[in-house]
Amino acid sequence: MEPAFFPRIAVVGVGLLGGSLGLAARQRKLCREVIGVGRSRPALEEALRLEAVDQVSTDLAEGVADADLIILCTPVGHILDTLPQVLAAAKPGAIVTDVGSTKSAIVRAGEETATRLGKLFVGSHPMAGSEKSGVRYAKPDLFEESTCFVTKTTQTDPLAFSSVCRFWMALETRLVLCRPERHDRLVALVSHLPHMVAVALVQAVESLGEDKNLIRGIIGNGFRDTTRIAHGSADMWEDICAQNNGEIANVRKAFDDAVARVFDSIQNQDPALKAMLQNASEYRGFLDNH
The missing domain is CATH 3.40.50.720 (NAD(P)-binding Rossmann-like Domain)
Structure with missing residues (x-):
C-alpha cells in the first residue's frame, strides 16, 4: 500500500x-x-x-x-x-x-x-x-x-x-x-490505570513520612520502573482523567479486586499467593513476546 x-x-x-x-x-x-x-x-x-x-x-x-x-x-x-x-x-x-x-x-x-x-x-x-x-x-x-x-x-x-x-x-x-468507545476502554486498562497506579504509589510512599533524601538513596529499578510515568504532565493527565473518567472507574474495580486478593492472601498466609505470583509472571512474560 x-x-x-x-x-x-x-x-x-x-x-x-x-x-x-x-x-x-x-x-x-x-x-x-x-x-x-x-x-x-x-x-x-x-x-x-x-x-x-x-x-x-x-x-x-x-x-x-x-x-x-x-x-x-x-x-x-x-x-x-x-x-x-x-x-x-x-x-x-x-x-x-x-x-x-x-x-x-x-x-x-x-x-x-x-x-x-x-x-x-x-x-x-x-x-x-x-x-x-x-x-x-x-x-x-x-x-x-x-x-x-x-x-x-x-x-x-x-x-x-x-x-x-x-x-x-x-x-x-x-x-x-x-x-472510539472501544479505544477508551482499552487505553483505560493499559495506559490510564497504570498511570494512576504509579501516582498512587508515589503518594503512598510520600505519605509515610520517611526522609526524601533517604528514599532517593535507596530506591532501586523496581520503584523507578513502576513509577517513571508518574513524572508526566499534571495538566495533560488531569484532562485525560476528566474525559475518560467512566472507563477508568470501570477498570479500577477490577484493579481494586485484584489488590484485595493479593494482600488478603499475604495477610492470611494463603498458599494461593504463590499461584497468583506465578500467574502474573507468566502473563507478563507473554506480553513481552510479540
Missing part, C-alpha cells in the same frame, strides 16, 4: 509528539512542508531550529488554512476546544486528525462539526511518547513500532480514513482500528 502524501501538513502543538511528527514526516518525505502552529513563540522558534517544521504561526486559523493534513497534538481538553475553529478554517478536502489519548468525546465533537461544515475528521491515537515533554525531546523514530489507534464510526469518511491509516503506517506504527 502506497503511503499517503500530503503536500502541506499543519501540526497544532509542537511539543514532543508534534515535533516528532514533523521530523518523521519531513525525513520520510510524506509532505513538502510542515507548518508548526502554537501559542508559544519560543517553542515554535525551537521547533524551527531543530528542523521539526518549515514555518510557524501563532494564528490557529491562518496556520491551518492551507494544510492538506492537520494534526492536533495538544492536550485532549484543548483539542476539544479548538476543533470547531480548526475545522472551520480547514480548506475543502483537508483532513483533520489528532493524537489525543481519549477518543469518544473528541471523535463525537469532531465528526458532528465536520458533518455540519462539510469537512473531514478522523480520530487517531499513537501510543508513543514519554514522561518528558517539549519539542527538544522530539525524535523522528518516536512512532516506530508503537501502537496507533485509528477510530471509525458510521460517519467516518472512508477515503479520509484510508489516508490517515496510510499516513500512520508510513511512520511504521502498528494499527488498531476500532470504535
Whole structure:
C-alpha cells in the first residue's frame, strides 16, 4: 500500500509528539512542508531550529488554512476546544486528525462539526511518547513500532480514513482500528490505570513520612520502573482523567479486586499467593513476546 502524501501538513502543538511528527514526516518525505502552529513563540522558534517544521504561526486559523493534513497534538481538553475553529478554517478536502489519548468525546465533537461544515475528521491515537515533554525531546523514530489507534464510526469518511491509516503506517506504527468507545476502554486498562497506579504509589510512599533524601538513596529499578510515568504532565493527565473518567472507574474495580486478593492472601498466609505470583509472571512474560 502506497503511503499517503500530503503536500502541506499543519501540526497544532509542537511539543514532543508534534515535533516528532514533523521530523518523521519531513525525513520520510510524506509532505513538502510542515507548518508548526502554537501559542508559544519560543517553542515554535525551537521547533524551527531543530528542523521539526518549515514555518510557524501563532494564528490557529491562518496556520491551518492551507494544510492538506492537520494534526492536533495538544492536550485532549484543548483539542476539544479548538476543533470547531480548526475545522472551520480547514480548506475543502483537508483532513483533520489528532493524537489525543481519549477518543469518544473528541471523535463525537469532531465528526458532528465536520458533518455540519462539510469537512473531514478522523480520530487517531499513537501510543508513543514519554514522561518528558517539549519539542527538544522530539525524535523522528518516536512512532516506530508503537501502537496507533485509528477510530471509525458510521460517519467516518472512508477515503479520509484510508489516508490517515496510510499516513500512520508510513511512520511504521502498528494499527488498531476500532470504535472510539472501544479505544477508551482499552487505553483505560493499559495506559490510564497504570498511570494512576504509579501516582498512587508515589503518594503512598510520600505519605509515610520517611526522609526524601533517604528514599532517593535507596530506591532501586523496581520503584523507578513502576513509577517513571508518574513524572508526566499534571495538566495533560488531569484532562485525560476528566474525559475518560467512566472507563477508568470501570477498570479500577477490577484493579481494586485484584489488590484485595493479593494482600488478603499475604495477610492470611494463603498458599494461593504463590499461584497468583506465578500467574502474573507468566502473563507478563507473554506480553513481552510479540
